[in-house]
Amino acid sequence: MNQAPLRQDEAGTFGPLPVTSSIARSLRAMGYSQPTPVQERAIPVLREGKDVLAQAQTGTGKTAAFGIPLIETIDPAQRAIQAIILVPTRELCIQVADELSRLAANSGVRVVAVYGGVGMNRQIAGIRGGAQVLVGTPGRVEDLMARGLLRLNAVRFAVLDEADRMLDVGFLPPIERILGATPRERQTSLYSATLPDEVLGLARRQTRDPVTVAINPEQATVEAIDQRFQQVENADKLGALCSYLDDPSVYLALIFRRTTHRVDRTARDLSRRGYKVGALHGRRSQQQRERVLRDLKSGKLQALVATDIAARGLDIEGLTHVFNLDMPDTPETYVHRIGRTGRAGETGIAVTFHTAEEDKELLALKRHLNGEKRTQPAPKGNGGRRPRHPQSRQSPRPSRTGFRAR
Numbered sequence: 001m002n003q004a005p006l007r008q009d010e011a012g013t014f015g016p017l018p019v020t021s022s023i024a025r026s027l028r029a030m031g032y033s034q035p036t037p038v039q040e041r042a043i044p045v046l047r048e049g050k051d052v053l054a055q056a057q058t059g060t061g062k063t064a065a066f067g068i069p070l071i072e073t074i075d076p077a078q079r080a081i082q083a084i085i086l087v088p089t090r091e092l093c094i095q096v097a098d099e100l101s102r103l104a105a106n107s108g109v110r111v112v113a114v115y116g117g118v119g120m121n122r123q124i125a126g127i128r129g130g131a132q133v134l135v136g137t138p139g140r141v142e143d144l145m146a147r148g149l150l151r152l153n154a155v156r157f158a159v160l161d162e163a164d165r166m167l168d169v170g171f172l173p174p175i176e177r178i179l180g181a182t183p184r185e186r187q188t189s190l191y192s193a194t195l196p197d198e199v200l201g202l203a204r205r206q207t208r209d210p211v212t213v214a215i216n217p218e219q220a221t222v223e224a225i226d227q228r229f230q231q232v233e234n235a236d237k238l239g240a241l242c243s244y245l246d247d248p249s250v251y252l253a254l255i256f257r258r259t260t261h262r263v264d265r266t267a268r269d270l271s272r273r274g275y276k277v278g279a280l281h282g283r284r285s286q287q288q289r290e291r292v293l294r295d296l297k298s299g300k301l302q303a304l305v306a307t308d309i310a311a312r313g314l315d316i317e318g319l320t321h322v323f324n325l326d327m328p329d330t331p332e333t334y335v336h337r338i339g340r341t342g343r344a345g346e347t348g349i350a351v352t353f354h355t356a357e358e359d360k361e362l363l364a365l366k367r368h369l370n371g372e373k374r375t376q377p378a379p380k381g382n383g384g385r386r387p388r389h390p391q392s393r394q395s396p397r398p399s400r401t402g403f404r405a406r
Helices: 020-029 037-047 062-073 088-101 121-128 138-146 164-170 174-178 198-204 217-224 234-245 260-272 286-298 330-336 358-368
Strands: 011-014 017-020 052-055 083-088 111-114 133-138 157-161 187-192 211-214 224-229 254-255 278-282 303-306 321-324 348-354
Touching: 011 020, 017 020, 017 037, 017 062, 020 062, 020 088, 037 052, 037 187, 037 211, 052 062, 052 164, 062 157, 062 187, 062 278, 062 330, 083 138, 083 187, 088 111, 088 133, 088 286, 111 121, 111 138, 111 321, 121 138, 133 138, 133 187, 133 278, 157 198, 157 254, 164 198, 187 198, 211 358, 224 330, 224 358, 234 254, 234 348, 260 278, 278 286, 303 330, 321 330, 330 348, 348 358
Parallel strands: 052 187, 052 211, 083 133, 083 157, 111 133, 157 187, 224 348, 254 303, 254 321, 278 303, 321 348
Antiparallel strands: 011 017
């Protein structure tokens, strides 16, 4: 599927890349001036109408990588779904739909997000209202199709975002069925942090001679983040964490725990010490998840305590620190956790607390990272005895792309 070249009267620029004037205005409003490596490599290929297989994780700019050529090509006058983006989680669905809506703000293209855990009425209204781009989780997309509320016969573009994670949670059969309901001549792009055999098999079945784009996402994540490891006994972890949270440089933090029980207990203990924190895990309802993320992004919270549900597909603007209060189960999970900070060219800090009994796990992690990371003492603090509120910080971070200025 070859796409028409940009007309000169519509042309703008995005670093070295030409873009339509409407996309250029959206990018300026979003604060984007230079493409990331995945954008610079994928956008020209997609404009040529070729399928793409990209190894890239969240934070590398992949939404704009597929979103810019997609929005440039969609016909806003056609009131039908012309592009479908499948994602593994509700949070990522909302996030991707929001970014695509911002990119499409000056083009007349409409975006609808469909996901489970909430009622269908608003989502059905968005489809019937003429949306051209649909971002959805496979389960909700299939549900709408089965009810006769969603037709994909006009789809020209299909995107599989975080494909490895979708396959991890058993979405392969519905993905195949959904794509089977789209025209065979569609353009398909697949994005995945890892490329196991299952993902490569899906790519072979659903793409045509895809161009491979590999950004070495894990190495980029590791190099962009100041990683610190601190040995501390379990009973002292909360006090050590509070010493960090009392530091004004901790602008916004994400705290990982292994279980929902530990998440709730840690959030409760921090709240009792006066910190403004929220909790996120799989047992929270969709409304609760959306509320805590809104509170975090609006500045009402200083920190979010979460399970690994937040390790992938969650983009928190302005996140300066990641704290691993529990060691991750695998080195790959560690990379995904710390990758929530240090995004889009920014720096970040990741602190991992470990006990003496976890020395073997720590050694394996450091070997995986291919380099020793320094052990750092905790900053001096008051152990959480003086409450802090995010709005009381005296030195706000300078605003930049999408960051809040406080």
